[in-house]
Amino acid sequence: MTFQLIGVNHRSAPLEVRERLAISEATLPEAVQRLAQHPGIDEAMIVSTCNRVELLARSQNGSADLRGFLRDYFHIQQADFDKHLYEFKDKDAVCHVFRVASSLDSMVVGEPQILGQVKEAYAVARAVGAVSSELDALVTRAFAVAKKVRNETEVGTSAVSVASVAVDLAKKIFGTLAGKTVYLVGAGKMSELAARHLLAHGAASILVANRTYERAEQLAHKFAGQPIRFEQLYETADRADIVVTSTGAPHAIFRREHGERFMARRRNRPMFFIDIAVPRDVDPEVNKVDGIFVYDIDDLQQVVASHVSDRHREAQRAEQIVALEADRFLAQLRTADVVPTIVSLQEHLETIRQAEVDRVRGRLGALTPEQELAVETMTRGIINKIMHTPITTLKTAAREQQATTVIDLVRRIFNLQQKDEKAKAEKAGGSGADE
Amino acid sequence: MPLLWLKVAVGFYAIGLLWATAAVSRPCNFLGKVVMPALGFGVVFHFVSLAESAMTTGHLTLALMSIHESESLLAFFILIVFFIVYLRWRTLSPGIFVFPLVFLLTFASSIAQQPPRFDSPLLRSGWIFAHVALIFTGYAALFLSFGASILYLLQERSLKAKQLAGYLSRLPALEVIDEIGYKSLLLGFPFMTFGLIAGSVIAQARFGPNYFFDPKIVLSLLMWAVYMVLLYTRWNSGWRGRKAAYLATFAFLAAVGAWAANYFSGVHRFIAP
Numbered sequence: 052m053t054f055q056l057i058g059v060n061h062r063s064a065p066l067e068v069r070e071r072l073a074i075s076e077a078t079l080p081e082a083v084q085r086l087a088q089h090p091g092i093d094e095a096m097i098v099s100t101c102n103r104v105e106l107l108a109r110s111q112n113g114s115a116d117l118r119g120f121l122r123d124y125f126h127i128q129q130a131d132f133d134k135h136l137y138e139f140k141d142k143d144a145v146c147h148v149f150r151v152a153s154s155l156d157s158m159v160v161g162e163p164q165i166l167g168q169v170k171e172a173y174a175v176a177r178a179v180g181a182v183s184s185e186l187d188a189l190v191t192r193a194f195a196v197a198k199k200v201r202n203e204t205e206v207g208t209s210a211v212s213v214a215s216v217a218v219d220l221a222k223k224i225f226g227t228l229a230g231k232t233v234y235l236v237g238a239g240k241m242s243e244l245a246a247r248h249l250l251a252h253g254a255a256s257i258l259v260a261n262r263t264y265e266r267a268e269q270l271a272h273k274f275a276g277q278p279i280r281f282e283q284l285y286e287t288a289d290r291a292d293i294v295v296t297s298t299g300a301p302h303a304i305f306r307r308e309h310g311e312r313f314m315a316r317r318r319n320r321p322m323f324f325i326d327i328a329v330p331r332d333v334d335p336e337v338n339k340v341d342g343i344f345v346y347d348i349d350d351l352q353q354v355v356a357s358h359v360s361d362r363h364r365e366a367q368r369a370e371q372i373v374a375l376e377a378d379r380f381l382a383q384l385r386t387a388d389v390v391p392t393i394v395s396l397q398e399h400l401e402t403i404r405q406a407e408v409d410r411v412r413g414r415l416g417a418l419t420p421e422q423e424l425a426v427e428t429m430t431r432g433i434i435n436k437i438m439h440t441p442i443t444t445l446k447t448a449a450r451e452q453q454a455t456t457v458i459d460l461v462r463r464i465f466n467l468q469q470k471d472e473k474a475k476a477e478k479a480g481g482s483g484a485d486e
Numbered sequence: 487m488p489l490l491w492l493k494v495a496v497g498f499y500a501i502g503l504l505w506a507t508a509a510v511s512r513p514c515n516f517l518g519k520v521v522m523p524a525l526g527f528g529v530v531f532h533f534v535s536l537a538e539s540a541m542t543t544g545h546l547t548l549a550l551m552s553i554h555e556s557e558s559l560l561a562f563f564i565l566i567v568f569f570i571v572y573l574r575w576r577t578l579s580p581g582i583f584v585f586p587l588v589f590l591l592t593f594a595s596s597i598a599q600q601p602p603r604f605d606s607p608l609l610r611s612g613w614i615f616a617h618v619a620l621i622f623t624g625y626a627a628l629f630l631s632f633g634a635s636i637l638y639l640l641q642e643r644s645l646k647a648k649q650l651a652g653y654l655s656r657l658p659a660l661e662v663i664d665e666i667g668y669k670s671l672l673l674g675f676p677f678m679t680f681g682l683i684a685g686s687v688i689a690q691a692r693f694g695p696n697y698f699f700d701p702k703i704v705l706s707l708l709m710w711a712v713y714m715v716l717l718y719t720r721w722n723s724g725w726r727g728r729k730a731a732y733l734a735t736f737a738f739l740a741a742v743g744a745w746a747a748n749y750f751s752g753v754h755r756f757i758a759p
Contacts (some may be wrong), residue, residue: 223645226659316726320658341727344645355648 053113054144054189057121057136058098058105059485061158064135072125072132074099079172080179082124087181091115094186096176098151099167102158105150109186111141142377149373152193153200154207160366161207166197168351185384196376203372206365209358214248216354217325217346221249221293222325224344228253234291235259236284237298238270241327245295246274258291261285262298289313295325296332301336311339317342382450388448392458393442395467400434441465491535492558492596498528499561499592503583509656510581521578525565525585532562532592556618561591563619564626569675571630571666577658580666583633613688621682625741627674628713632738634667643728664726667734671717682710702747703735709740 059069074082074097086095086106094109101250104192106117118136122129139147154165173190176182182190202209210216218228225231233254235242236260246257257276262265264280271278281285284304288294289312298304305324313322324345331347332450408430412418419428441461448457460465499525505517536559538679568584571577641657644650656662689703716733724731 220645222659223641223650223662226662319726320724338646341729342642346648350648353648 053110053141054148054186055108055110055113055115055117056105056118056139056144056147058103059132059135060103060105060156061135063137063291064132067104068124068132068135069104072099072104072121074104077402079175082272083176083181084179085124086120087179089117089320094183095181096172096190096192098169098172100165103156103290105151107144107186107190110125110187125337130400142381145377145380147213148193149190149196149377150370152190153369153373154197155366155369155373159211161211162363163207166194170194171460188384189380190241192376192380195305196373197293199373199376204363204365204369206369209361211355211358211362213327213351213355214245216351216358217253217295218248220325220346220351220354221250221323224321225292228255228293230255232258232290232466233257234288234294235270235276236288236296236304237261237328238330239297239327240264242295242297243270243273245325245327249293249295252271254293258287260287260409285312286308289316289322292320293320293323293325294333295327297328298332299328301330302333303332305333305337307334307336307340310337310343314340314342327351386449387446388455388458392461392467393445396438396461399465399467400438402429419427456474488535488539489596491531492536495532495535496530496592496596498524498531498588498616499585499589500524502528502581503589505578506582506585508742509578511628518578521573521581521585525569527567529569530552532558532565537590545699556622557591557594558595559618560596560622560625561588562630563622564588564591567623567626567670568675569672574669575658575662575666577662577666579637579657579663580630582635583636584630587629613684616648617684617688619679622681622682624674625680626676627670627677627747628734628741631667631670631674631716632734634663634670635726635734636662638663638727639731640669641674665732667726671713671720675713675717678713683707700747702744704739705744705747709744712737712740 061069064072068475079097079099083095084098085095086092086108089095089108091110092108093111096107098361100103100109106120108115108117118129118133121127121132121136147156152166152169154161154163159163160481167413171296177187188328210219221228221231228249230379231249232253233246233249234254235257238259250257257274258273259267259274259276260279260281260283261270262281264278268283269277270276288305294305306354310322310416319342321342321344324333324337324343326345328349332346335345335347337343349386355405369484396471409424411426445457445461501517502521505521508517539555565588568580568588571580620692635658638660641660641663645660658666685706712733714739716730719733720730
């Protein structure tokens, strides 16, 4: 049993290649089915998002030709995309799946969407019956690992865009944005974006002031806000808890004395200025007024940068979790591998023993209960002694890397392969009749 | 026995102390998870200790009369107020101030020998119990409010300096801290007021009008006055942040002074002459 993975992502391939290989939502079930039926493949799943296309499969011996499948499916020349593909096997494949689900392989490390996308891909593969046993275990474990990474590291907690940093800061000041008033001074694209973010997080009302009143009206209309004439700016600004400034004014609009006046009128309730204008609209002196917090575009970008580096640091801790979990998962699979072999070995020897005992009994005639017991004990004893070493070897092998080789060997030595296949065929026939 | 229970409680409070020390430098997830249950157990044992102490002395108020047992009782009330705050705002942050203080008070109380006691008809009155319990609740609220105003200052500083890393990034939002501080003040004020009234009634009955110039009384009144000013400035002009923190510190110092006055007051001592 081997996991195999092939794919492209935002790092390995340019958009032109990724879009060439993308599989749409509508065609995905059919593609997964075809992959599952590809020679040598037992189970399969496909994740296709705008940043990545990945084929994940379980094959008997790891030699399934995934490149060949891509070539056939997309009708492309091998050379076109070969250099953009990455391919993983076994532990590397397991690690990669865990990393993708935990959003460590994402363009923005820690972004939460990818987990949902993997979950959807899994649902599709399940629906068409392409995953059933070990691949199923792998993917469900990947979800658990993703959850663990999210809980135990801070890889996805900090905001990494200017607008979301602004929202975070507002929450740091006000606790909740519910019922807060946002004042847009200047009606640019950036302030519109910030307003949209603040509203999405619960801000209650919007005021808009702009040099050209019509533009203020337009923007206010968009957010069901209130347009205000620029001349009334200073009389109305104290109504706002959050002021977003983005005018093209050459000098600061808000100076320290304005801030002090606002605070007096607001009875010292805090006020948050987000100044995204260059040159700045808010004099840095305003930040010195008690209860007023001024963040300009540089401050916000610095927070973004520090959060990005935080994420990278946390990502390293997450990588350790992933590596550890991958080892643990594979060890579990190997133990699960060994158990059926041990069982069939025991069954195999027991059948031989029974047959031999019956044969001897036929020759000797009726035995006394004591003799009967002696024969049973002796034969059982022999078998247990013989089985002892193979079983311990199997169990140790399960804990180490070479489980598959040892399993193969034991199966071949005791000729277990054929019998199991026969049993499997019977079982499959039985369940086939049920369906 | 009461001392034993108290020692168990101190053990649990030590976890709180540990959390508070860790929180400032390097927060620990595990401690964050166990600290509230540990304190919960601590409070239960603490309560058992107080109740048993009251029962063995045969009367509620006698239990309060030594300095060590009053420390233990004060710590108990502080924790109760902290629990109320925790239930309302779900934040451990005030614990940075609360846990060490609670630990110190109960620890000092628990290593003491069985305290000497005295008996007088005065102490058998319910008034004195009301007096102590009310004042202590007031102290506890004042302490919490003081802690909150320090946290407010720290948070305001860090937001203004745009330094958002480290412990400060885990503090509750500025307005939440503000609300905790203000609500604690509001909650504590009636307790403090009625506690002082109860105290005056007792003093009046025992010493007549001459008690008034005792340092304990003067400091208590000063503390109450600052408390009033604190509430008034907040209510009238919304003082918070730096100014409010200075006032709260002043009120807190006055409260510590009033507490310390027990050592040199002529009429109000832990252990009467």
